Every structure is written in structure tokens, then in C-alpha cells.
Amino acid sequence: MTKGQLEAKLSEAISRFEIECMGRGPEKIRTTVLGDLILIRQQGFLSQAERSLASNREGVELIKKLRSALFENARENLEEAIGSVLDVRVVSTYSDVSTKTGEKIIVIVVDRNMEEMIN
Numbered sequence: 001m002t003k004g005q006l007e008a009k010l011s012e013a014i015s016r017f018e019i020e021c022m023g024r025g026p027e028k029i030r031t032t033v034l035g036d037l038i039l040i041r042q043q044g045f046l047s048q049a050e051r052s053l054a055s056n057r058e059g060v061e062l063i064k065k066l067r068s069a070l071f072e073n074a075r076e077n078l079e080e081a082i083g084s085v086l087d088v089r090v091v092s093t094y095s096d097v098s099t100k101t102g103e104k105i106i107v108i109v110v111d112r113n114m115e116e117m118i119n
Helices: 003-022 048-053 057-073 075-083
Strands: 028-034 037-043 090-098 103-110
Touching: 003 028, 003 037, 003 057, 003 075, 048 057, 057 075, 057 090, 075 090, 075 103
Parallel strands: none
Antiparallel strands: 028 037, 037 103, 090 103
């Protein structure tokens, strides 16, 4: 499997995770593998209601808290999604949402250098 194929498969798995566990998938997703890091950038994942709510400070805080709680509760499912593509163990996961741009960034650290696993 090439690096591009691996990144595409990871993007598909993450999109399925977002749909099944977070309620909706992103309009656009890009995954990049760098050593033991998986970097995921999602665009267009906020619902219309969330975009409306993001018009004031309290709404932004509410969206961030809700999205963070949902993500934390579904962390095991995310690890399974990664495991469906790669035989790696997830060491840690970081995520943040921009209500201004409608983007979400996820950084996943795994237990080995994935670039060494690529053919």
C-alpha cells in the first residue's frame, strides 16, 4: 500500500467514525501520515444549527464543550476505526474545532512509525 492509499483509507475510516459517532461527516477530509502521527483536517462538519449558534461567544463555548464531550465519549470507536486500517495502538488523541472556519483538526499519536510500514 502506498502512503496516498493509506491516507485515503484512514480518511474513509475517520469519515465513517464521524457519521456514526458524531452525527454527521465532514464535507471534505484530508489525512496526512507523518511518522507516528496521523493528522486529520476536516472541513464543513458543523451543522446549520451549530453555525447559527456560533454567532455569539456563549454559542461558541457550548459547541466546543459539546463536540469535545462527544469526541471523548467516542474515543474507543475512533481507535477501532484506526485499527481497522492499521495494526497500531493509539497512544494519544488531540482534537480541536474552529467555529470560525468550520474546521476540525485531529492529531493521533500511534505506537510506531507508519511510514516504515508503507510498501
